[in-house]
Amino acid sequence: GQQLNQSPQSMFIQEGEDVSMNCTSSSIFNTWLWYKQDPGEGPVLLIALYKAGELTSNGRLTAQFGITRKDSFLNISASIPSDVGIYFCAGYETSGSRLTFGEGTQLTVNP
Amino acid sequence: ETGVTQSPTHLIKTRGQQVTLRCSSQSGHNTVSWYQQALGQGPQFIFQYYREEENGRGNFPPRFSGLQFPNYSSELNVNALELDDSALYLCASSSNRGFGAKNIQYFGAGTRLSVL
Numbered sequence: 001g002q003q004l005n006q007s008p009q010s011m012f013i014q015e016g017e018d019v020s021m022n023c024t025s026s027s028i029f030n031t032w033l034w035y036k037q038d039p040g041e042g043p044v045l046l047i048a049l050y051k052a053g054e055l056t057s058n059g060r061l062t063a064q065f066g067i068t069r070k071d072s073f074l075n076i077s078a079s080i081p082s083d084v085g086i087y088f089c090a091g092y093e094t095s096g097s098r099l100t101f102g103e104g105t106q107l108t109v110n111p
Numbered sequence: 112e113t114g115v116t117q118s119p120t121h122l123i124k125t126r127g128q129q130v131t132l133r134c135s136s137q138s139g140h141n142t143v144s145w146y147q148q149a150l151g152q153g154p155q156f157i158f159q160y161y162r163e164e165e166n167g168r169g170n171f172p173p174r175f176s177g178l179q180f181p182n183y184s185s186e187l188n189v190n191a192l193e194l195d196d197s198a199l200y201l202c203a204s205s206s207n208r209g210f211g212a213k214n215i216q217y218f219g220a221g222t223r224l225s226v227l
Contacts, residue, residue: 004153033215042113042201042218043154088153092214097167099144099203099216101153 006089006102013079014110021105022073023089031092032065032072033099038085046087047074079109113137115204115219123225124192132187132222134202141206142166143185144216145177148199160185189224197226 006023013019023032031050035043047058049065049072056063062075072089089102114137124130136143142161146154156169160179174190183204189196203216 006153031214035218040220042115042203042220044113045215045217048215090153097144097159097161098156098169099146099154100156101146103153104151 004089004091004100004102006105008105009103010106010108012108012110015079015081017079019076019079019083019107020073021087021089022071023091023102024071025091025100026070027093028069029072029091029093029100030069032063033090034061034063034072034074035088035090036085037088037104043088043090076107079107081109081111083107084109113217113219115202115217117200117202117219117222119222120220121223121225123227125227126192126194128192128226129188129190130192130224132189132200132202132224134185134187134204134219136183136185136202136204137217139206140204140217141183142204143179143183144203144205145185145187146201146203147171148201148221150198154201157187192226194226197224199223 034046037043047063052069053067054065060077086104088104116135118133144159145157148154157171158168159166163179176188179185199221201221203218205216
């Protein structure tokens with residue numbers, strides 16, 4: 001089935017640094033979502049994007065819906081230790097009910 | 112706290128056995144989706160239930176089946192368990208049929224299934 005290509009697979013950064021991760025698809029998506037998953041928990045929604053070109057912020061997090069509708073990125077500014085976790089992009093294609101996920105980006109923040 | 116609850120939290124089964132996982136959806140949500148998340152991977156869509164009927168299915172064999180009840184809670188049943196079925200099973204609820212925009216899925220904490 002459709003897969004989202006998410007990169008990087010992992011990141012090791014120092015507290016205070018900014019982080020950027022992205023997601024690409026071979027087909028058009030009409031909704032992009034970014035989730036964070038902590039160990040032993042389910043994914044928690046961070047940001048939802050509904051329109052091509054849309055730029056949305058949630059605190060230190062900013063995400064954009066690519067104008068081609070085939071990509072999205074997530075930026076985290078001034079990282080803190082509690083940002084540690086796995087970040088997933090996910091989206092809905094133009095038709096269908098299934099949410100397709102990327103493989104995740106494992107973020108480690110060193111104090 | 113999403114309001115989506117799953118039970119049990121952990122389960123150990125042996126190959127060939129059958130298992131039933133349960134999910135209570137968030138208040139006001141009428142759609143439940145199930146996902147399988149293998150270690151180190153993103154969740155993979157199994158199927159979705161809307162108003163007690165299957166509404167979309169991923170690439171999973173028929174031994175994966177489900178139910179949705181009038182109160183919108185749901186069960187995932189897996190027959191003839193295989194070792195590769197070991198994974199975190201996630202349930203997500205949402206408030207509409209799941210076609211595209213503004214349909215946000217809220218996830219439970221999952222059931223960790225180990226097949227020995």
